[in-house]
Amino acid sequence: MTHPTKQPVYLYWRDPLECIAWLLNHPLFRDVLEFVPHHVYRTSEKLCQVYTKWMTGDEAWNMQVCFPHNQQQCFTLTSA
Numbered sequence: 001m002t003h004p005t006k007q008p009v010y011l012y013w014r015d016p017l018e019c020i021a022w023l024l025n026h027p028l029f030r031d032v033l034e035f036v037p038h039h040v041y042r043t044s045e046k047l048c049q050v051y052t053k054w055m056t057g058d059e060a061w062n063m064q065v066c067f068p069h070n071q072q073q074c075f076t077l078t079s080a
Contacts, residue, residue, distance in 0.1 A: 037061045 023029055037060035040050040051057050 037064045 024033070034053070034055045037055045037057075039046075039061065040052065040056050042048040042050055049056075054060055
């Protein structure tokens with residue numbers, strides 16, 4: 001089925017695996033990407049948790065601990 005348009009529509013497609021490989025191998029992102037969630041606390045008594053990034057939050061932690069220890073997973077996050 002075709003629909004008339006005032007200007008041509010251009011569709012771009014990229015291989016998702018190539019995009020991920022490019023991001024993981026790019027030197028600018030090497031020290032910025034995080035794959036392991038962690039908790040950050042203000043004191044050693046762990047009374048006050050600090051939330052600075054998504055990987056320090058409870059949702060990232062809950063996602064990670066719900067997988068069995070013998071399984072490998074890779075989270076792909078696309079955000080600005």
